[in-house]
Amino acid sequence: METTNKLKDINEVLDFLYSEFPQCFKQKDGIKPLKVGIFKDIAERIEGSDKVSKTQVRQALRKYTSNWRYLEAVTKHEFRIDLDGNDAEKVEQEHIEHAQKALEESRAKMAKRKKPQRPRQDGETKSYKKKGPAHPRSSDKNARVNKKPAPQQAKRSSGKVEPLPANEVKVNNKVKVKLGQALVNATITEVNKDEVHVELVTGMQVKTKADSLYIV
Template sequence: METTNKLKDINEVLEFLYQEFPNCFKQKEGIKPLKVGIFKDIAERIEGSEKVSKTQVRQALRKYTSHWRYLEAVVNNEYRVDLDGNQAEKVEQEHVEHAKTALEQSRAKMAKRKKPARGAKDGDTKGYKKRPSGPGKPHPKGAKVKKNAEPAPRRSNKVEPLPSDKVKANTKVKVKLGQALVNGTITEVNKDDIHVELVTGMQVKTKADSLYLV
């Protein structure tokens, strides 16, 4: 009987969160940024539950907080909410900027999938296949170059890798996501896999070499 009650699909786990915490989790309308540390609050409330595990909740949170509707909520709302829908802490500007960047990347990927490459029609691929990179390379006809190619920007603040003795639960860290460093807190260390709750509320699984000192 226990196995039949256990939820397996992440969408079912999300449905469980919608029903269990209706003032916090929303499917479409009324989505609000989640309180920082919401995972711990959920873990306490579902302690002993036969339906969902903490790992499933973590995966569901990752999906919920990476959706474009949630990212828009982070951008457009001043405060976060707790599990009961009460006002929590203010959304920091750093979190807003991170959400904006994630939204832009998501929309760019969507547009790329929907639109065919221009210039490929009738064999006319000149000037579209590859953009020249590096000094002395010709540019497409009509292109104006106002300045020399710049090297990839360096981080403005030097960051140090997280020492191995600090890789433990409740340690505040910076996590490398793409080219960005996002603040978060280690919630669980499972051999080489390290679970981190970002300040945005998102749950990520990463490795020690992607963690840096705050």
């Protein structure tokens, strides 16, 4: 019986959140930034539910908070909201900047996918070919100039960042988490042996390892 009641699709889990917490989760209109630590509040409210698991809620939150409508809401609203739609803490400036950056990247990817491939005309093709070898020296010089700052930047940033000590891997501690090549501010929400769950400044839930955490 439990197996049949369990939701499987992430969109179904989102529908569950929409119906269970209508003042907090919105499909399109009225989206507002979520309170930091909202996952913990949801977990307490759905304790004992045979419909969704905590893992599914994390996945649904990840999808909800990475949506461009949500990111846009982070940049426009002054306060975050709790599960009942009440104002919680203020949206910090760094959260707004992070959301703006994520929004720009998301829109750029979408525009790239939608951009039609227009066949080049003969004139365009020829002029493009002529431009290639026209200034080999200047392009080589630019390549050399662009290559130099990269390792210096890496050294500077690596000198400032320190790994988070094992005894500081605790719930509610503020940290920086490594996502690809970037370090993003986050809050630890759960520690489960080697796995650590953190909440990013945008509200997104991420599972990572302790060795990917750094001191703020």
